[in-house]
Amino acid sequence: MSQNSPAIASALNTIAVEKAGLSALEQALQNGLAEPFAKAVETIAAMKGRVVVTGIGKSGHIGSKLAATFASTGTPAFFVHAAEANHGDLGMINSDDVILALSWSGETAELKGIVSFSRRFKVPLIALTSGENSTLGRESDILVLLPKAAEACPHGVAPTTSTLMQLAIGDALALALLEKRGFTASDFRVFHPGGSLGASLSHVKDIMHRGDELPLVKVGTPMPEAMRIHSHKHFGCVIIENEDGTLAGIITDGDLTRNVERPMAGLIVDDIMSRSPKTVSPDQLLGSTLALLNEARISAVIVTDNNRPVGLVHFHDLLRAGVA
Structure with a gap:
């Protein structure tokens, strides 16, 4: 297929727009985002329980992946769907945990239950959102404010750049915690005993x-x-x-x-x-x-x-x- 085809041009544009979003995130970490990010790392590292990751829609899918990444790199974690939290799954959370809530707007209606729960029982709440003055942003103990960036979607609707930025900052949190704990390749193998990855981590x-x-x-x-x-x-x-x-x-x-x-x-x-x-x-x-x-x-x-x-x-x- 020719590099001048519409499909290739679209792909290159998507990558360029998403790369610009990552660049904005990188610049934010070198400025105002550094302090809340470091505080989030310290808070999670000091917890006695687990990281409860929550979200809905595309943010929920990213949250589910991040919970798995935390768990596999030495930070106990699990994902709670924001809607299911309102129907009994709040019972999975206790005061030793830390809640990590993902919402690009910060106004996701389904998050209100888990946010209220965190305030009532004093469970630390970390928000990953671009909505500085949103409900989630205001109620959080630590606001990891993501910079505004254009979606790669030509209509500016489908979450693309935004979810990539959520994924990147979440991975950065997980790996910062990994390094803080001195989590080794041998430790990694404990959580990855199967497949070629587990085999490559054998001695x-x-x-x-x-x-x-x-x-x-x-x-x-x-x-x-x-x-x-x-x-x-x-x-x-x-x-x-x-x-x-x-x-x-x-x-x-x-x-x-x-x-x-x-x-x-x-x-x-x-x-x-x-x-x-x-x-x-x-x-x-x-x-x-x-x-x-x-x-x-x-x-x-x-x-x-x-x-x-x-x-x-x-x-x-x-x-x-x-x-x-």
Whole structure:
């Protein structure tokens, strides 16, 4: 399809308008929005309960996503639909919680019940809205005031730029809290045990080959013996260690190919080994290990602890683990 087609022109305009909204949000954070944003982070970090995210319509959909993001990054949270709150779901909220209410106008009728509830029972209320003088804005304890920005919709009606800005500031809150708590990749894995993401957050020590499985020989080993180990272990490599157990080098299929015309019977591993092999630690994440294999264009990597080979991870291991 031509770049001059109406569809492409529309798409480029949408992105440009929404990008302008994000730029306005960025500028706001460098000015008056910084203080309430920081206060919102401190308030949520100090709470004993959970973040109760609420909204309706498109803001509600964004709120539901933000609640999931908070929960998965170490901030307990759940979403309460503003309309359902008026029909019993207010019972899900207690005084240890913090309410995060999303409404672009700040005058959403369905929010009145949850706003009144927060005032009556002194539950901290954080508002994400562009309506500074709106009901939600006036009643909130912390007003995270979003800058006015044009919707990407050609009629200026469909929530587009506005919901993107809500999403961005909500993600910023979640990640600021993540960093404040020192939430690590290992913590992240606790909430994401499934799928390729959970697998990528596992550690090398969880899947590495070790002990008698390793294709391991000492320096000075004759090449015929090393080739026997190479063939028997099926890793496409042989790890060479010094007499003191430290890593000396590696012989890979590539090293064998490059030396195929040499008389192997008369050589030792020292003659052809690569002396600076790629290594990882047992605590390295599988995701970054896969990145290393791809970047170095190798099929296996040695696992070392204090420069001693303690394991081996092959690309096929990453496939079985669901990372690759």
